Amino acid sequence: xxxxxxxxxxxxxxxxxxxxxxxxxxxxxxxxxxxxxxxxxxxxxxxxxxxxxxxxxxxxxxxxxxxxxxxxxxxxxxxxxxxxxxxxxxxxxxxxxxxxxxxxxxxxxxxxxxxxxxxxxxxxxxxxxxxxxxxxxxxxxxxxxxxxxxxxxxxxxxxxxxxxxxxxxxxxxxxxxxxxxxxxxxxxxxxxxxxxxxxxxxxxxxxxxxxxxxxxxxxxxxxxxxxxxxxxxxxxxxxxxxxxxxxxxxxxxxxxxxxxxxxxxxxxxxxxxxxxxxxxxxxxxxxxxxxxxxxxxxxxxxxxxxxxxxxxxxxxxxxxxxxxxxxxx
Amino acid sequence: xxxxxxxxxxxxxxxxxxxxxxxxxxxxxxxxxxxxxxxxxxxxxxxxxxxxxxxxxxxxxxxxxxxxxxxxxxxxxxxxxxxxxxxxxxxxxxxxxxxxxxxxxxxxxxxxxxxxxxxxxxxxxxxxxxxxxxxxxxxxxxxxxxxxxxxxxxxxxxxxxxxxxxxxxxxxxxxxxxxxxxxxxxxxxxxxxxxxxxxxxxxxxxxxxxxxxxxxxxxxxxxxxxxxxxxxxxxxxx
Numbered sequence: 001x002x003x004x005x006x007x008x009x010x011x012x013x014x015x016x017x018x019x020x021x022x023x024x025x026x027x028x029x030x031x032x033x034x035x036x037x038x039x040x041x042x043x044x045x046x047x048x049x050x051x052x053x054x055x056x057x058x059x060x061x062x063x064x065x066x067x068x069x070x071x072x073x074x075x076x077x078x079x080x081x082x083x084x085x086x087x088x089x090x091x092x093x094x095x096x097x098x099x100x101x102x103x104x105x106x107x108x109x110x111x112x113x114x115x116x117x118x119x120x121x122x123x124x125x126x127x128x129x130x131x132x133x134x135x136x137x138x139x140x141x142x143x144x145x146x147x148x149x150x151x152x153x154x155x156x157x158x159x160x161x162x163x164x165x166x167x168x169x170x171x172x173x174x175x176x177x178x179x180x181x182x183x184x185x186x187x188x189x190x191x192x193x194x195x196x197x198x199x200x201x202x203x204x205x206x207x208x209x210x211x212x213x214x215x216x217x218x219x220x221x222x223x224x225x226x227x228x229x230x231x232x233x234x235x236x237x238x239x240x241x242x243x244x245x246x247x248x249x250x251x252x253x254x255x256x257x258x259x260x261x262x263x264x265x266x267x268x269x270x271x272x273x274x275x276x277x278x279x280x281x282x283x284x285x286x287x288x289x290x291x292x293x294x295x296x297x298x299x300x301x302x303x304x305x306x307x308x309x310x311x312x313x314x315x316x317x318x319x320x321x322x323x324x325x326x327x328x329x
Numbered sequence: 330x331x332x333x334x335x336x337x338x339x340x341x342x343x344x345x346x347x348x349x350x351x352x353x354x355x356x357x358x359x360x361x362x363x364x365x366x367x368x369x370x371x372x373x374x375x376x377x378x379x380x381x382x383x384x385x386x387x388x389x390x391x392x393x394x395x396x397x398x399x400x401x402x403x404x405x406x407x408x409x410x411x412x413x414x415x416x417x418x419x420x421x422x423x424x425x426x427x428x429x430x431x432x433x434x435x436x437x438x439x440x441x442x443x444x445x446x447x448x449x450x451x452x453x454x455x456x457x458x459x460x461x462x463x464x465x466x467x468x469x470x471x472x473x474x475x476x477x478x479x480x481x482x483x484x485x486x487x488x489x490x491x492x493x494x495x496x497x498x499x500x501x502x503x504x505x506x507x508x509x510x511x512x513x514x515x516x517x518x519x520x521x522x523x524x525x526x527x528x529x530x531x532x533x534x535x536x537x538x539x540x541x542x543x544x545x546x547x548x549x550x551x552x553x554x555x556x557x558x559x560x561x562x563x564x565x566x567x
Contacts, residue, residue: 052458078460085458092455096473096549106459108469137549150455157459 002028002051002161002195007060009046020046021057022217030160033187033194035204035225037240038214044197047214048163051195052084053077064161082110085154085192089166091146093138099149100125100134106156124152128182144175151182155192162186164196168203180206201241205229205297213237230262230324255304255311257325259318261289261296271302274317280310331518337508346528349504352422353491356429360486363434367393368441369467375442377450379463396435401493404432405500425494425502433490440482444475477548484540488533495529505529 009021020043028034038044049055050062053069062069064080072080093102103124107117125131128148138146147167154162164183168176184207186192196208204211204225211228213221215236221228232238259270275281282302289298304311318325337345367389373379374386399407408428413419416427448471456470472479495506505525513521545551 054454054457078462081458081460086455088451088455090449090451092449092451094452094470094474095449096476096547098549105456105469106461109456109459109461109465139550153459163458 001030001063001065002193003061003063004047004050005061005063007047007050007057007062009043009050009055010058019217021050023060024214024217024219025060026212026219026222028161028193028195030193031187031191032209033183033196033207035196035198035208035211036214037198037201037204037211039199039236039240042214043217044199044214045165048086048165048195048197051161051163052081052086082106082157083159084161084163085157085159086163086165087147087150087154087167089169091138091143091150091170093146093150093153095138097137098134099130099136099138099141099145102138102149103152103156106153110157120156124156127155128152142175143171144178147171147175147179148182151179151186155186155190160193162192162194164194164198166197166199169198169200173202176200176203177206183207199240201229213240226262230260231326254306255327256285257302257304257314257318257327259300259302259323259325261298261300261323263297268321270318270321270323271300273321274314278313278317280305280314282314331513331516331520333513333516333518334520334524337512337521341508342505342524342528345503345505345508345525346532348422348502349491349494349506349529349532352425352429352494352497352502352504353487356426356433356494357437357483357487357490359426359430360433360437360490361483363430364437365441367434367438368445369471371438371442372445372471373463373467375446379453379466393435393438396431397439399432401432402496402499404428405496409500420501422497422502422504424500425497428500429490429493432493433486436489437482437486440486441479444478444482445471447478448474477544477550480540480544480547484537484544487536487540491529491533491536 004024004026007021007024008019011018011020024043024047026034026036036044036047046055050057051064053062057070060070064084067080069077069080094105097105100121103121104117107120112120122131122134125134128151130145130148130152133141133145133149138149141149150167151162162183167183168179171179180203183194183196187194187207194207196203198204208225210223211225212219213228213232213234213236215234220234221232221237228237229241232241271282271284282305284300284302286299286301289296289300302314304314315325371386371389371393374382374389376383376386378386396404405428408431409419412424412427416423418424452474453466453470456466461469494502494504495510497504498507498510501507501511505528509522509525512518513525
């Protein structure tokens with residue numbers, strides 16, 4: 001379990017103190033994938049670096065499995081860091097080492113003997129599907145391959161935790177998906193607890209169990225992904241989750257409904273049935289839904305008919321079919 | 330052909346070349362024995378270094394700058410008594426090596442510092458996140474990652490020392506510089522001076538080319554075009 005208690009991080013600067021984190025507290029449970037989302041400059045990167053003390057918080061405490069990191073000695077810190085792997089946006093591979101050499105690197109530092117290190121390295125390259133690239137240098141690998149090597153490297157010392165700092169932000173959507181799938185697999189098969197830092201809602205939606213929304217150095221919202229995703233409370237969460245929605249809602253007049261599909265609704269043609277059964281044609285302003293295992297996820301914005309009575313009929317129909325909705329102005 | 334040219338002959342010039350090489354390489358080597366650790370110290374104690382230590386950084390930086398700002402010809406004169414005390418003599422190749430080393434070590438330190446600073450901060454951070462300590466990071470990250478740049482720095486340092494070594498004549502050292510300055514100039518043997526110039530140019534060219542070849546050959550960042558064509562088709566992702 002990772003616990004951050006009242007973490008504040010200040011940086012001195014010419015014009016006084018810059019507050020990067022303002023009294024942030026959160027708990028990451030064992031076995032989960034925890035997302036921290038926010039716009040750039042919100043303090044996400046500083047926050048994740050406080051977990052392994054790459055950045056030392058100005059105030060507050062960090063606990064890993066109950067052990068207070070902010071209070072331990074210099075000898076113990078490297079041992080704990082070996083239990084917390086980390087991957088980065090720019091991969092940060094050693095350019096002068098082969099893929100295999102990179103994966104072996106943390107084992108060399110930890111003083112693992114050659115034979116065991118070679119075996120473990122081989123295993124890890126297999127895990128990330130890059131056994132054939134063992135002798136390649138980073139300059140010869142694609143972005144996705146580099147991140148896979150970085151993941152293998154981060155897992156070399158069999159850490160219990162893995163921190164991902166914008167790990168997919170430099171990758172294209174297809175590669176992002178394949179990396180996210182790998183992370184999910186590492187979580188479910190190896191039981192590694194993962195903390196994901198990102199500015200992309202897709203990433204959170206795809207892999208995370210719970211999410212914290214960070215804005216201007218503070219956590220403004222936290223909860224189960226499905227909950228935050230369906231009913232974002234803070235302005236910033238709404239902006240991150242459904243930027244197009246806000247735009248489409250603002251750009252046209254009249255009453256609108258935002259339908260939320262959070263997996264409770266079966267993937268049935270609700271809008272078509274609405275049109276057929278109620279005889280009301282609604283205009284779809286925005287839709288981003290997908291079908292996962294026969295359940296619908298996503299958002300849809302529909303314009304309500306001008307007549308009040310018809311509008312009520314639409315709402316009634318939606319209630320009957322267990323589609324949650326929210327009126328948007 | 331001047332009388333001096335004939336008098337020196339192939340043997341005389343060869344001796345000059347060998348003495349120049351001897352002075353240059355020995356002093357560059359010793360300069361690295363001192364400059365490399367000092368350069369690492371400067372990098373590590375700097376503001377964004379692994380162990381920022383402002384006072385030490387400033388102190389060492391100051392000493393380095395002082396030595397670097399003294400023109401070599403003046404440094405030679407100033408160091409004559411010091412050389413006598415340390416090397417036991419103030420003339421000859423050994424005294425010259427001492428002086429060249431004193432002049433080159435601070436230069437090397439700055440070269441090393443700048444090479445190490447080029448190493449991507451993200452890679453250093455990654456190493457820290459794995460629990461790497463100061464010495465692991467220096468020997469397993471900084472130095473190997475900066476190797477190509479360090480080699481380029483060594484080439485530049487060597488060429489600079491070679492240039493300085495030509496002033497050896499002023500304190501009765503040997504080498505091509507001494508031949509040109511103390512022997513050829515007074516007797517106006519222009520052909521001797523020019524041959525010395527040509528020989529020095531050739532030495533510099535060889536050092537430069539060999540050094541750059543080594544730098545390129547060891548740099549793994551530049552091999553992508555060469556090998557990618559041979560790479561197997563990408564494995565299907567799972």
